[in-house]
Amino acid sequence: MRQYKTYLFDFDYTLVDSSNGIVMCFRHVLDKHGYKNVDDRAIKRTIGMTLDDAFALLTGVSGREVLVSYRKEYVAKADVCMSDNTILFSEVTNVLQALKQQGSKIGVISTKYRYRIMEFVNRHFPAGFFDIVVGGEDVSKAKPSPEGVWYAMKQLNSDTRDCLYVGDCVIDAQTAQAAALDFVGVLHGTTTREELLAYPHIAIIDDLGTIRVK
Template sequence: MKRYTTYLFDFDYTLADSSKGIVLCFRHVLNLHGYTGITDEEIKRTIGKTLEESFSILTEVTDADTLAAYKKEYVKAADQHMTVNTFLFPETLSVLTQLKKDGARIGIISTKYRYRIMELLSQKLPAQFLDIIVGGEDVKTPKPSPEGLLFAIEHLSVPKEETLYIGDSTVDAETAQAAGVDFMGVLHGATTRSELEAYPHVGIAPDLTLLTE
């Protein structure tokens, strides 16, 4: 694969498996409001979208105030359960370490809150290892808007053609396309290879190791 100077990653289902915590928190809110027929797989299929979008998909609720209330309940549950139920994929640390050793800049662009990402990664990576983290609280328009990705590129002062965005979902693929940067899909999540292949990409791989091969 072509070498880039900057590698920007999605978080959930790309660098880490937080599905256990996500399902637990969604299940908590859904059960509170009587939604008992929703499967874990249906919840996992919404990972990568905003909480409001996910709850709307799962419950068919469209009222903004109701969705905001569900989000607030989710965040409260996540403060207790998310980090302890989130695990980096086996190759994540070695791939990130090798890219950094090779002189690349590394960042994360996610709909997940930045503080929650930092809470986990501060236990796994040296301080200042990542060059930038853009979380859901840092943008006005979430992915697939390119806002967060373009902000990172501008902040790091790197050319788009030297930047690769890596993610697991069609939302990530759309984000890269909208930003005008190359995209690599990783098959850690619930999105299939054929779904990712519908978007421009430089590679689709079972895991992150392709980045250092």
């Protein structure tokens, strides 16, 4: 795998395992409103989607006002418990440090709110460790729209030839495809190798330690 000048990463199930926190927050809302038949795996399969889309899928609700109210209840719960129930994958710190040492820029593009990402990042990394973090509140259209990727590339003065996007799910693969970026899929989450192989990719890897750095 060649060296890139810029590496853009998804957050959940790519850099971190936030599944415990996410399940707790969804369960808090779903149980409250009587959706007790939704299992944890179904919840985990929505990681990477916007909260509104995830709740619509899990509950069958389509009304905008109801979905917004569910999202607000989720966010209030996440304010209390998300960061404490999120952990870095074991290889991530070493990989990111190596990328920075080789002179590459690194960033995060996520549907998760930027302030939530930064709450976690500030606990585990020095200030300014990431060159950019783009969250759900920073874009008008969520992934797989390339808006967030293009915004990050503009801020970092990067171009498509020298930028790699790394993510764990189909939404990430679609985002990279829409942005015309090379894509590496990582199998940290619930998306299978076969699902990712259906999209253009440089590699599908078991963990980020497979990203070779010089």
